Amino acid sequence: MTRRKFMQSSAAATLAASASLANAGVGSKDELLLVGTQTTGASKGIYAYSFDEATGELKQTGLAATIENPTFMALAPGGKRLFSVSEASDFAGTTGGGITGFNLDRSTGHLTEINAEPTGGPGTCHVAVDHTGHCAFVANYNGGSAASFHVSDDGHLSKAVSFFQYEGHGPNKDRQDKPHAHRVTVSPDNRFLLINDLGLDEIHIYKLDAKTAKLTPNEPPAWKSAPGAGPRALCFHPNGKWAYCVTEMTSTVVVFDWNAEAGTLEAIQTVELNPEGYKGETGGCDIIFDSKGRFAYVANRINDFMASFTISETDGKLALMERTSCGGKIPRHIALSPNDRWLLVANQVSNNISVFARDAKTGKLANSGKSFELAAPQCLVFA
Template sequence: MVRMSRRGFLQGSAAATLGAHPWASFAESAGSRSLFVGTQTTKGSKGIYAYSFNSATGELTQTGLAVDADSPTYLALSPDKRVLFAANELDEFEGKKSGAVSSFAVDRKAVKLTKINEVAAGGPGTCHVSVDHTGRCAFAANYGGGSAASFAVDKTGKLSDAVSFFQYSGHGPKPQQTGPRGHRVTVSPDNKYLFVNDLGLDEIHIYHLDASTAKLTPQDPPAWKAEPGSGPRALQFHRNGKWAYCVNEVSSSVNVLDWNAQKGVFTTAQLISTVADGHTGPSAPSEIAIDKAGRFVYVANRLDDFMVSFSISPTDGKLTLMERTSCGGKTPRHIALDPTEKWLLVANQATDNLSVFARDSKTGKLANEGKSFPISRPQCIVFL
């Protein structure tokens, strides 16, 4: 197999260890939690790694390689946490131009993974995987192939071959948009729709989901359209199911979207920048996290490498900028709040480190300094 290399321009030097941060004493003592970290297997990394996280101190301890896997750059747990799915971000799989999707049985006690099976994703550069709320359907977005696919999942966690597959065509106005770029597959809160963020076409494709078969049928209208040159990359719903937040990689912005579940339609409510007025340097937002209370949004920005925090209006879901702070490294590819939400974890790809920042759950503010833990090419963080 040939590994995907489109992110080579974002990769950089080895990690620098950050000093212990000043908010450690504010962390809640809630014991240890296990997590998995997906990696890009291009520089010594071997697959998915297991960690123990101390939510009282913010310390991460690597407990070993959970499973050997080829570039498992995005991970998703089934609702019952018995199966982990991975997007294998490859250019070739089984002699064809395709990435892959893998499933693994989770041993929660040992924090180990056992491979169930692996199937072709239908297009190269498989960069995202998700699972529906029943655990019986999985989905993949193919960046290099500009496509998306759905898969049925049986009771053992085994993936079927693709049930539905969609190949997109066209391009956007920016150099990063020379073709379609599937980047995110997101299931609606009611499990009736699937959304595919297309960074290249400035669209979010919308499909009806038959959860009994994993079959996808295009909605009418078939897509929400972003402003030209936006590059919609990541999508996450608010806990109320009425608002969604779309991170735009190319224009360094976030769209607040109103979701009408009856009509299957997104309506743009707000467009807000992640960079300061007058900013002229490079910036490429990558990921979004929302706290469980639905009060705060966090966005990681690559190239200029910082975190941006927003507060959420409880009346209409619109965002207000709070602050921009350190991401603790370079090229923050993924972020995740720990289960206590006292900490924000950042996977910094180019500096080969995971950063941990204390978080004030009342104000939503992040510490300016964090703790740093080395790992080669971290891509995705998933708590068990």
């Protein structure tokens, strides 16, 4: 199957008529949604939206914070603070990107800056906060590095506590000429930090001292993917026993057993995102689960589709249900609404946020959804 035929098939599925898949009988409730953007165009920073969980309607309520390239954000436990990256090469007069902490007014969505710190490397693309709210972590894609920061009781970020500059390259000369740290993920028990490195085909694993935010290499220090796979995204199942890695360059999902005591990953399944026989350009992007951990949803940002999976209750393995449209071009991030009735997609190139109804019983998504215009959306966080 060629990329052209695959895209034609996907487009046909999108045009198919579909009944509403949202559950009935749930009362109207507005949720606060914060959206990070790429600010090289019309967008100016982080935007606040009111999301109607009964109808799936989005209403922009204002610019929550003016900040350069807030392409990823993380909400701290308790929901009163937000941390955002600035994916830049020059931040506050220093070479590299930045991390900024904000106090969040949940009633208005307004963000008030606490302080900001340089990350030590350019292209800061991901941020995570630990389960205590006192540690923050960043991945620097262009710099091929990662750093940790301590967060005080009043929300102030320290200078970098730990910093790791990776070296080497992968087999793909165009995409893996050097390290590319892409995601930072805290383990469910808060004892480890895992860092996806697309350039080196590795997931680096560190022991975390949550009192200080200090990281020390685990033993073994990393999991190695298939050559040229490009590990991009990582997410733990709600039960804490399994982890799932989306590879960007080979567009697969690798399912792991997670050894919480040793801090190690054991691959038990690899699932293809594209149809059998497809050999064209591809790009696995992101993965999320419903709150009960019965279904997984994965975005492909080159072929512009969503892949929906069931999750085995016994071993966590995935089984493909269907592929549907992402509602735009180049999906960068996906999120489920708090009541699990809607799946939202931030589509960067088509400048829109798509909202798809979801059937909680079957896990299936509507083939077509609502669309809301925003220049270069990158990250979706319900607060």
